[in-house]
Amino acid sequence: MDDDEKFKSDLGAGTEFGSESSWTHLGADSDDVDGVYFFSAGDRENSILSEFGWNFHQEDDDQPSRAAAEAEPLERSVDLAEGADFRSTEPETAAPIGSSASNNPSVSSSSSEDPPEKSTGSGGKPPPEIPNKVKKKGQKRMRQPRFAFMTKSEVDHLEDGYRWRKYGQKAVKNSPFPRSYYRCTNSKCTVKKRVERSSEDPTTVITTYEGQHCHHTVGFPRGGIIAHHEAAAFPGCHFPPPISKFYYPTIHSTMSTTTETSNNNSDHLLTNIMARSNQVVSSEAGDSGHVVVKESTSTTTSDLVLPVPDEGLLGDIVPPGMRSR
């Protein structure tokens, strides 16, 4: 199907993600960690997350993050997607499974998230024309941008405004908790997500999104939104939606060092941000006012230390395809 191919090629032709080169290296600090990087909250994170279409609304202005997001999410979002540059490159690098990250739960789990989309294969069924199965033998799999985050939550499957169909579950090595695989129920949407619990912190749910929605939210079971009018604008997923106009409705995060899970499923506080392209980045709240972001590459894991923002500093995180209500 060309739509998918096109989308994939678009992804591949996206912006180069070379941010790390500009991060301040602080030196190695752990076994499987290459080094620590520092960069101030704001532009840098924005640029990083922007690669995925996530938006950090700077809240150092006069508006509270949530209020801002709810009040005028569409206007405030950065237009990273508008230029089609939110797509990160998906080099042919194949991040080895569980290569690094042995001591950090978040990294550990995230480093094992590489080949999201397998090639046809399975079951020896004739490959209809399933979008993600373009993989040919001898050719590196083209991966879509991934972004993951960890939340303290009692529920595995966080409500995000989209409808997901579970298509698999696997036991994860070195983890008592299984990993669940979901894909967007929209037949034309190839977005997938994986949900698993941290083996070291069962209260932490690691959610990894892959790909970008080519449609808008379909609504909330709780009785929230129903498809937005823009949805009609992407009937065939020929191009990504104006992601800048989206924001994650259920994660009004402010990246705080301490996180709580509300009883309300819609109020999970985002505690970590991870992933970028084939490199999965995780993070965890550290002490002394920083958020330690673990970056797991194919063979190494690096720490990125983000200053923990005051409430609302980083504002709302806006994953691709996540639309405000």
Place this chain on the structure above:
DNA sequence: CGACTTTGACCAGCGC
């Protein structure tokens, strides 16, 4: 009856 979940099997990638 349609949508969704469960679950065992299959396949591909990777390391040894």
Place this chain on the structure above:
DNA sequence: GCGCTGGTCAAAGTCG
């Protein structure tokens, strides 16, 4: 080449 592991499929079961 082999085994391990992650990712996916699809039949069967469940639910509303």
